Amino acid sequence: MKIGDRIRIFRKINKITIPELAAYLNISAPTLRKMEKNQLFINMDIINLLTQNPNFDLKREELLEYYYDQKLEKELLVQVRQEKVFIVIPKDVSIAFGLENNTDIYCCYLNNKIILQHEDNEEYEFIKRKVFKYRYSFLFFLGQRVKYLQGQVIKLTLDIKKQVLTITY
Secondary structure, X not given: OOHHHHHHHHHHHOOOOHHHXXXXXXXXXXXXXXXXXXXXXXXXXXXXXXXXXXXXXXXHHHHHHHHHOOEEEEEEEOEEXXXXXXXXXXXXXXXXXXXXXXXXXXXXXXXXXXEEEOOOOOOOOOEEEEOEEEOOEEEEEOOHHHHHHOOOEEEEEEEOOOOEEEEEO
8 A cells, every 4th residue: 555545534434525625735626536546646734734634543653653764756858959968857756755855865776777876875876967957857867878768758656765866778
């Protein structure tokens, strides 16, 4: 069971409608539906609001367990402009990965995947890179060595617990 499933079950047990809970969380009903279907990342602000709702009998510790077990997966298109190969990291992934606070990341190129994380370690050979703010999201320049990926769909996976973002192609 995932965090969205847990929220949906508790909402139904407590006889709270989607529009009621969405209004309390200050999000739209379609956004809440996506969260309940585990299609959107549920951030810490939402968890705090849920545990403060007197009509919603959820324990913070229980929700935090589900929070850290979240894995975000998105399919993205590799883009090239002016000889720069990049992907746009969506807002929910950017927030979950902590890019608002730290645009310095460490990057490791492996066969068919790129690993991004906030700290260097001895497991792989990392190079320090920057992620650039772009409207509500961030841009990550993949590098010239993967220019052949232009126009292809890649998979972005964020492991919340490990704080590792993996780009698989």
